[in-house]
Amino acid sequence: MKISQVGEFGLISYIKEWVQGKNPEVFRGVGDDTAVINLSRHKYLLFTCDTQVEGIHFLLSFTTPYLLGKKSMAINVSDIASMGGVPTYALISLILPQETELSFLRELYRGFMEEGNKWGVTIVGGNISRTEGPLTVDISLLGEVKKRHLKLRSGAKKGDSILITGHPGRSAAGLKLLHANKINDFPELTGAHLSPTPRLREALIIASFPEVSSMIDVSDGVLQDLGHILEESSAGALLWEKDFPIADTLSQAAGVLGEETLKLFLNGGEDYELIFTANPEKAEMIKNEVKVNRGTEISIIGEITDDYRKITLQNKFEEKINLFPQGWDHFKDI
Amino acid sequence: MKISQVGEFGLISYIKEWVQGKNPEVFRGVGDDTAVINLSRHKYLLFTCDTQVEGIHFLLSFTTPYLLGKKSMAINVSDIASMGGVPTYALISLILPQETELSFLRELYRGFMEEGNKWGVTIVGGNISRTEGPLTVDISLLGEVKKRHLKLRSGAKKGDSILITGHPGRSAAGLKLLHANKINDFPELTGAHLSPTPRLREALIIASFPEVSSMIDVSDGVLQDLGHILEESSAGALLWEKDFPIADTLSQAAGVLGEETLKLFLNGGEDYELIFTANPEKAEMIKNEVKVNRGTEISIIGEITDDYRKITLQNKFEEKINLFPQGWDHFKDI
Numbered sequence: 001m002k003i004s005q006v007g008e009f010g011l012i013s014y015i016k017e018w019v020q021g022k023n024p025e026v027f028r029g030v031g032d033d034t035a036v037i038n039l040s041r042h043k044y045l046l047f048t049c050d051t052q053v054e055g056i057h058f059l060l061s062f063t064t065p066y067l068l069g070k071k072s073m074a075i076n077v078s079d080i081a082s083m084g085g086v087p088t089y090a091l092i093s094l095i096l097p098q099e100t101e102l103s104f105l106r107e108l109y110r111g112f113m114e115e116g117n118k119w120g121v122t123i124v125g126g127n128i129s130r131t132e133g134p135l136t137v138d139i140s141l142l143g144e145v146k147k148r149h150l151k152l153r154s155g156a157k158k159g160d161s162i163l164i165t166g167h168p169g170r171s172a173a174g175l176k177l178l179h180a181n182k183i184n185d186f187p188e189l190t191g192a193h194l195s196p197t198p199r200l201r202e203a204l205i206i207a208s209f210p211e212v213s214s215m216i217d218v219s220d221g222v223l224q225d226l227g228h229i230l231e232e233s234s235a236g237a238l239l240w241e242k243d244f245p246i247a248d249t250l251s252q253a254a255g256v257l258g259e260e261t262l263k264l265f266l267n268g269g270e271d272y273e274l275i276f277t278a279n280p281e282k283a284e285m286i287k288n289e290v291k292v293n294r295g296t297e298i299s300i301i302g303e304i305t306d307d308y309r310k311i312t313l314q315n316k317f318e319e320k321i322n323l324f325p326q327g328w329d330h331f332k333d334i
Numbered sequence: 335m336k337i338s339q340v341g342e343f344g345l346i347s348y349i350k351e352w353v354q355g356k357n358p359e360v361f362r363g364v365g366d367d368t369a370v371i372n373l374s375r376h377k378y379l380l381f382t383c384d385t386q387v388e389g390i391h392f393l394l395s396f397t398t399p400y401l402l403g404k405k406s407m408a409i410n411v412s413d414i415a416s417m418g419g420v421p422t423y424a425l426i427s428l429i430l431p432q433e434t435e436l437s438f439l440r441e442l443y444r445g446f447m448e449e450g451n452k453w454g455v456t457i458v459g460g461n462i463s464r465t466e467g468p469l470t471v472d473i474s475l476l477g478e479v480k481k482r483h484l485k486l487r488s489g490a491k492k493g494d495s496i497l498i499t500g501h502p503g504r505s506a507a508g509l510k511l512l513h514a515n516k517i518n519d520f521p522e523l524t525g526a527h528l529s530p531t532p533r534l535r536e537a538l539i540i541a542s543f544p545e546v547s548s549m550i551d552v553s554d555g556v557l558q559d560l561g562h563i564l565e566e567s568s569a570g571a572l573l574w575e576k577d578f579p580i581a582d583t584l585s586q587a588a589g590v591l592g593e594e595t596l597k598l599f600l601n602g603g604e605d606y607e608l609i610f611t612a613n614p615e616k617a618e619m620i621k622n623e624v625k626v627n628r629g630t631e632i633s634i635i636g637e638i639t640d641d642y643r644k645i646t647l648q649n650k651f652e653e654k655i656n657l658f659p660q661g662w663d664h665f666k667d668i
Contacts, residue, residue: 003439004432011462014436018443023456026423035458037423049425049474051463089360089371091383093472095429098338102348105337109352122357124369128345129385133467138427140383140474 028152033079033216034143036150044150046087046143048079054134062178065104067194068137069111075219076141077119078198078272082217083152084207085145086200087119092126095136108137119200149207151215151276156233160213161283162302165199165273165290167247168222169261172268176257186253196272202296203274209286211279218271223311223323226275233277236307239323241315245299266323277304362486367413367550368477370484378484380421380477382413388468396512399438401528402471403445409553410475411453412532412606416551417486418541419479420534421453426460429470442471453534483541485549485610490567494547495617496636499533499607499624501581502556503595506602510591520587530606536630537608543620545613552605557645557657560609567611570641573657575649579633600657611638 003011012031019030027044028036034048052058052072063071073090080087092112094105116123121141174193177186199217206212214233216225230237244265254261278286280303287298305312311323337345346365353364361378362370368382386392386406397405407424414421426446428439450457455475508527511520533551540546548567550559564571578599588595612620614637621632639646645657 001436002432003430003434003436006436008462011436011439014439015443015460015462018440019447019457021447021451021456026456026458029456029458030460032459035423035425037458047423047425047458047474047476049427049459049461049472051427051429051461051472053429053463053465053467055466056464089369089381091369091381091474093383093385093427093474095385095387095470095472096337098336100337102335102337102340102345105345105348106352109349113353113355117355122355122360122363123353124360124363124371124381125366125383126349126364127383127385127472128342128349129387129470130390131387131467131470132389133387133465133470136429136463136465136467136470138383138385138429138461138472140381140425140427142381142476 032153034083036083039144042147044145044147046080046083046085046145048076049138049140050076050079051136051138053136063194065107066111069108070115070195072137072139073112073115073121074196074198075272076139077121077200078217080141080143081198081200081203082215082274083145084149084203084215085143087121087141087143089124089142090116090121091140092123093138094126094128095131096128097135098130100135119198151207151212153214153216153229153232155213156229156235156277156304157213158235158304158306159280160277160304161280161300162226162237162239162275162277162304163283163287163298163300164222164245164275165202165296165298166271167245167250168218168271168273169250169265169268170247171196171270173250173253173257173264176259177253180257182256185256186249188249189253193270196270198272199274202290202294205290205293206274206276206286209278209282211282212286213277215274215276218273218275219269221267221269222275223266226311227309229275229277230309230311234308236305236310237302238305238312238314239302241313243299243301245297366487368417370417373478376481378479378481380414380417380419380479382410383472383474384410384413385470385472387470397528399441400445403442404449404529406471406473407446407449407455408530408532409606410473411455411534412551414475414477415532415534415537416549416608417479418483418537418549419477421455421475421477423458423476424450424455425474426457427472428460428462429465430462431469432464434469453532485541485546487548487550487563487566489547490563490569490611490638491547492569492638492640493614494611494638495614495634496560496571496573496609496611496638497617497621497632497634498556498579498609499536499630499632500605501579501584502552502605502607503584503599503602504581505530505604506598507584507587507591510593511587514591516590519590520583522583523587527604530604532606533608533630536624536628539624539627540608540610540620543612543616545616546620547611549608549610552607552609553603555601555603556609557600560645561643563609563611564643564645568642570639570644571636572639572646572648573636575647577633577635579631
C-alpha cells in the first residue's frame with residue numbers, strides 16, 4: 001500500500017502505533033504538532049518541527065527567499081504559540097540543490113533572523129545537505145510553557161464557546177490570487193499567504209485563562225483543525241455562519257476568483273490564526289482582553305456539542321447543514 | 335556565486351556571520367555540530383540535527399529502510415556522544431515521495447525505534463511532508479551533559495596526546511565495496527558503513543576525565559575532523575603512522591579495491607569513531623579504562639603541536655609529510 005492511499009492523518013495513526021513505549025517524562029508525544037516534555041516543577045519543554053518543500057509548500061515564482069525564511073520560522077512559532085508557550089531555540093536544516101545562490105541563502109537567513117528576533121527565537125545551529133531534488137527548509141524549534149498555561153487539542157467540553165482570532169480564509173484566497181496572476185489586486189491577502197503572523201502574543205493572553213479548554217492553530221483549515229480539537233476532545237461542534245469573521249477583502253476576492261467565500265473561510269489553510277474553546281461565561285471577557293491588549297479581533301463562532309466529531313453549520317437562513325473538513329492533506333490522492 | 339563554489343565549510347562561515355546576536359544562555363551555537371544551551375546549574379541542553387538524502391547520503395539499492403532508520407538515528411546519537419552527553423528526545427521529519435510504500439515506513443520506524451531504544455532516545459514526534467524529489471530523513475535530537483563533562487572541539491593543547499577509538503576507514507571501504515558490487519566479501523566493512531555504532535558508552539567514560547581537552551566524532555574523515563579540533567584549538571598535529579589502528583580487513587579490502595589503505599584510514603568518513611586529545615600522562619589510563627569497561631580499543635596516534643592547522647605525518651620510514659584533509663564536503667565541486 002502506498003502512503004498516498006493512507007493519507008497524512010492515516011500515516012500519523014500508523015506512526016503512533018509503531019512508536020510504542022511510554023516515557024513518564026513525555027506528556028504529549030507522537031500525534032500532536034508539538035511534543036510536551038517535563039522540564040521542571042512548573043514548566044514543560046515544547047519541541048516541534050515543520051518543513052517547507054519547494055513545489056509543494058511554496059513556489060519561488062510567488063515568494064522571495066526573504067519571505068520564505070520569515071514564513072518557515074513563523075509557522076513553527078505558531079505551533080509553540082498554540083500550546084500557550086513561548087519559543088526559545090531553533091535549528092535550521094537546509095537541503096539545497098548545488099546551484100543555489102549564496103545571495104539566496106543570505107536573504108533566506110535575513111528572513112529567519114528577522115522573524116526569529118521578533119518572537120525571541122535564538123538560532124543555535126542546524127545542518128546543510130545537498131539534494132538533487134527541490135530546496136527544502138526544515139526548522140526544529142524548542143519552547144517553554146508554564147504547566148498551568150498549557151493548552152492542548154483535548155479538553156473542549158459540551159457548551160464551550162468556539163472562538164477564533166482574526167479573519168481566516170485570507171491566506172488561501174491570497175494563494176489563489178497568486179495562481180491567477182492577480183498579485184497586486186489584494187496585497188493584504190497575498191501578504192497573509194506569503195508572510196503570516198503567528199498569534200504568539202494573543203496566545204499568551206488566551207492561555208492565561210484557565211477557562212480556555214483547548215487550542216490549535218489554523219494550518220490545515222478551520223474545519224480540519226477544529227476537527228482535531230473535536231476528535232481529541234470526543235466532541236462535536238455547531239457553527240453559526242452569521243458570526244463568521246469574513247474579511248471584506250475575502251468576499252471581494254472570492255468574487256474576482258469565482259470562489260465561494262464560505263469555502264475559503266472554512267477550508268482554506270495556512271492562516272495561523274488560533275481556534276480555541278472556552279467556558280461561555282468567560283468568552284466575551286477573553287475576547288475583550290485580547291482586543292484591548294493586542295488590538296486583535298476575536299469572534300465567537302459556535303459552540304461545542306456532544307455530537308462526536310460532527311460539525312454542523314447553522315446558516316444564515318437558520319438551516320442546519322453537516323460539514324465535512326476538506327483541508328490540506330499532504331498525501332491523499334485528490 | 336553558487337554555494338558549490340563556497341563549499342560546506344565556507345557556507346557555515348557565512349551563516350555564522352548572518353546569525354549575529356548573543357544570547358548569554360547559549361554556550362555554543364551556529365558552527366558546532368551540536369548546540370550547547372544552559373539548562374540548569376550543573377547541566378547543559380544539547381540540540382543537534384542531521385539529514386540523510388537519498389542519492390546523496392544513501393542509495394536504496396545498497397541499504398534497507400530498516401538500516402537507514404538505524405543509521406539516521408545513530409549518527410545523531412554520535413553527535414551528542416562526542417560532546418560527552420546522553421541523548422534524550424528526538425523529532426523525526428520525513429520528506430517523502432508520494433509513491434513511498436507504507437511497509438517501507440514501517441521498516442524505517444523499526445530502525446529508528448531499535449536504535450533509539452538502545453541509546454535511551456524517546457521519539458516524541460516529527461513531521462511528514464510530500465516531495466517531488468528524493469526521500470529525505472531529518473532527525474533533531476536533544477541531549478543533556480553535565481557541565482563538567484562537556485567536551486568541545488576547542489581545548490587541545492600542545493603536547494596533548496591524540497587518541498582514536500576503533501578502526502577508522504572501514505565505513506569508506508564498505509561503501510566502495512558496495513559500489514564495486516563486492517557485497518559479501520567483507521561483511522564487517524559493509525556493516526560498518528550501513529549500520530555504524532555510535533560510541534556513546536565510550537564517550538561517557540572518556541568525558542568523565544577532566545584531562546580530556548577536546549573531542550569530535552569522525553563523520554567527515556579522520557583528517558578533516560581532526561582538522562576541526564586543530565582549527566578551534568588553534569593548534570597543529572603530528573601523527574605517527576606506525577600507531578594507526580588499521581584493521582586487517584581494511585588492508586585486505588584496500589588490496590581488492592586497488593585503494594591505498596592509508597587514504598581510506600585518513601580520509602574515509604562516516605566511521606563515527608571518536609577522536610579526542612588528552613594530557614599524555616593520562617592517555618594510557620583513559621585507553622585502559624575504556625578497554626576494560628567497554629572492550630573497545632583506543633589508540634594513541636599522535637600529539638598536538640603548535641603548528642597552527644598543520645597536520646604532519648611521521649611515516650613508517652620516520653619521514654615527515656604534510657597532510658591535507660580531503661574528506662567529505664557536501665557542496666564543493668570535485
